[in-house]
Amino acid sequence: MGTADVEAVWRIESARIVAALTRFTGDFGLAEDAAQEAVAEALVSWPLASPANPAGWLMATARRRAIDAIRRRTALQDRYTLLAADLAVDSAVDEEIDRDKIDDDVLALMFVSCHPMLSPEARVALTLRVVGGLSSEEIARAFLVPVPTVQARITRGKKTIAAAGVPFELPPAAERRERLGGVLSVLYVIFTEGSTATSGDRLLRPDVAYEAIRLARTLAALQPDEPEVHGLLALCELTAARFPARTGPDGSPVLLDEQDRRRWDFSAIRRGLAALAKASARGLGPYGLQAAIAATHASAPSVEATDWDRIVVLYEALGRVAPSPVVELNRAVAVAMASGPAQALAIVDELIASDRLPGSHLIPTVRGELLARLGRRSEARAELELAARLCANQRERSVLLRKAATLS
Amino acid sequence: MPKYLLIMRDTDESNAAMMANIDEMMATTRQFIEEMVKAGVLLAAEGLDDPGQGVVVDFSGEAPVVTDGPYGETKELFGGFFLLDVASKQEAVEWAKRVPAAPGSKIEVRRVPGSDEVPQVDE
Numbered sequence: 001m002g003t004a005d006v007e008a009v010w011r012i013e014s015a016r017i018v019a020a021l022t023r024f025t026g027d028f029g030l031a032e033d034a035a036q037e038a039v040a041e042a043l044v045s046w047p048l049a050s051p052a053n054p055a056g057w058l059m060a061t062a063r064r065r066a067i068d069a070i071r072r073r074t075a076l077q078d079r080y081t082l083l084a085a086d087l088a089v090d091s092a093v094d095e096e097i098d099r100d101k102i103d104d105d106v107l108a109l110m111f112v113s114c115h116p117m118l119s120p121e122a123r124v125a126l127t128l129r130v131v132g133g134l135s136s137e138e139i140a141r142a143f144l145v146p147v148p149t150v151q152a153r154i155t156r157g158k159k160t161i162a163a164a165g166v167p168f169e170l171p172p173a174a175e176r177r178e179r180l181g182g183v184l185s186v187l188y189v190i191f192t193e194g195s196t197a198t199s200g201d202r203l204l205r206p207d208v209a210y211e212a213i214r215l216a217r218t219l220a221a222l223q224p225d226e227p228e229v230h231g232l233l234a235l236c237e238l239t240a241a242r243f244p245a246r247t248g249p250d251g252s253p254v255l256l257d258e259q260d261r262r263r264w265d266f267s268a269i270r271r272g273l274a275a276l277a278k279a280s281a282r283g284l285g286p287y288g289l290q291a292a293i294a295a296t297h298a299s300a301p302s303v304e305a306t307d308w309d310r311i312v313v314l315y316e317a318l319g320r321v322a323p324s325p326v327v328e329l330n331r332a333v334a335v336a337m338a339s340g341p342a343q344a345l346a347i348v349d350e351l352i353a354s355d356r357l358p359g360s361h362l363i364p365t366v367r368g369e370l371l372a373r374l375g376r377r378s379e380a381r382a383e384l385e386l387a388a389r390l391c392a393n394q395r396e397r398s399v400l401l402r403k404a405a406t407l408s
Numbered sequence: 409m410p411k412y413l414l415i416m417r418d419t420d421e422s423n424a425a426m427m428a429n430i431d432e433m434m435a436t437t438r439q440f441i442e443e444m445v446k447a448g449v450l451l452a453a454e455g456l457d458d459p460g461q462g463v464v465v466d467f468s469g470e471a472p473v474v475t476d477g478p479y480g481e482t483k484e485l486f487g488g489f490f491l492l493d494v495a496s497k498q499e500a501v502e503w504a505k506r507v508p509a510a511p512g513s514k515i516e517v518r519r520v521p522g523s524d525e526v527p528q529v530d531e
Contacts, residue, residue: 008498012447054502103446210409210495217448244522271451 014133231288237272
């Protein structure tokens with residue numbers, strides 16, 4: 001067995017092993033360390049001799065490392081605690097993993113990894129590493145940061161959890177919805193990093209988006225009665241469905257109105273629509289509404305044949321449940337398509353007047369487009385050039401500059 | 409991300425073993441499917457009916473010829489599939505090893521190429 005085989009087993013087992021060990025030891029950080037030690041050992045020993053039951057091997061080894069750690073720790077503290085902890089770990093880990101309990105434990109693991117006490121970066125790193133089973137190297141590649149940065153985020157995150165004494169359990173009913181919202185936003189941050197890379201020379205990183213979709217599927221399976229989980233999954237599937245058409249052969253972005261819709265991934269669209277149907281059980285939330293907008297695009301044969309009035313209505317609803325300047329800006333784009341650029345420009349100018357999206361390239365991008373459609377070419381060019389200066393993604397920047405140049 | 413099709417290739421021997429233990433096979437298969445759903449990797453899964461109920465449409469002549477199953481000398485028959493959305497070929501193989509398959513059957517692991525790999529024909 002090679003490295004890739006070990007990683008494959010780890011991906012499947014990671015969440016369950018860390019969840020089970022955290023349940024038994026009561027210590028998330030210790031459980032994660034022990035699990036990582038087990039993987040490190042597997043990377044050394046499996047290429048020499050493959051175990052008959054790799055998953056069981058990982059679990060047993062991680063468990064032994066956890067017991068070692070508890071022994072070391074209690075030896076420094078208290079002999080009585082040693083005995084108690086040893087007994088608890090030994091008897092508990094020996095139990096056959098209970099399928100219903102392990103589901104709750106994996107869910108609890110997601111809640112701990114996305115705990116509001118952690119920095120946003122630590123939430124992302126812990127979720128990908130612990131629940132997703134990615135290595136620090138893979139996470140570093142996904143977010144274009146150095147490996148030590150990822151490791152530091154994970155270490156700090158685990159310390160924060162330990163220092164705050166965060167219990168390993170599902171959040172109480174009163175907090176559950178809000179905490180679930182926190183988990184969803186972590187998954188969405190991961191997804192958007194893949195669907196519109198905030199930096200670097202590539203617009204799309206489907207492998208990063210895939211991790212978010214996979215985690216969202218897991219969450220949907222574990223929390224089937226939460227409409228917004230299905231809403232997020234639908235949004236991700238429907239957005240990812242357009243990936244094959246979103247970049248040209250040279251990697252440059254292709255905007256919605258120029259995309260070859262035959263290249264959209266129709267099985268992803270079907271999955272997205274199925275998830276959206278589950279999301280609309282009790283009225284759509286913010287993710288469900290965004291998914292409904294994506295679904296309206298997905299089911300339109302062309303930009304012209306798109307139901308823009310419906311999209312405007314959906315953005316209005318989204319603006320009510322989750323007000324944000326970006327939603328307002330998107331509403332302006334939809335209004336431009338439904339009722340013309342003049343009305344849309346008024347919305348954008350209002351956004352600028354209230355200075356709610358300072359320093360973003362999005363406002364001058366949209367404003368430049370609208371001005372161009374209104375025939376105000378030199379103003380349009382100035383806006384697009386401003387947008388290019390503000391934009392951090394090189395691919396998007398060159399599209400903006402190309403557009404500005406056509407207005408000369 | 410890569411999709412893989414796990415194709416069940418059953419034999420008379422594996423079918424007999426499965427039928428002898430059908431309740432247990434159904435239960436473990438359900439459990440296995442649930443596990444893949446919770447891992448976020450399963451896109452589709454189906455099992456096929458008795459090959460004796462199938463027909464073959466043969467295109468070797470000028471017009472397609474339809475014959476009843478089973479299919480002549482073939483020893484291994486397509487009995488069902490799992491379509492997975494996984495991180496790597498190794499992960500697909502790891503899932504394949506966990507399929508509750510009866511002794512004598514085989515699982516073929518085949519990659520589904522992405523739409524960006526299919527040559528584009530422009531009008």
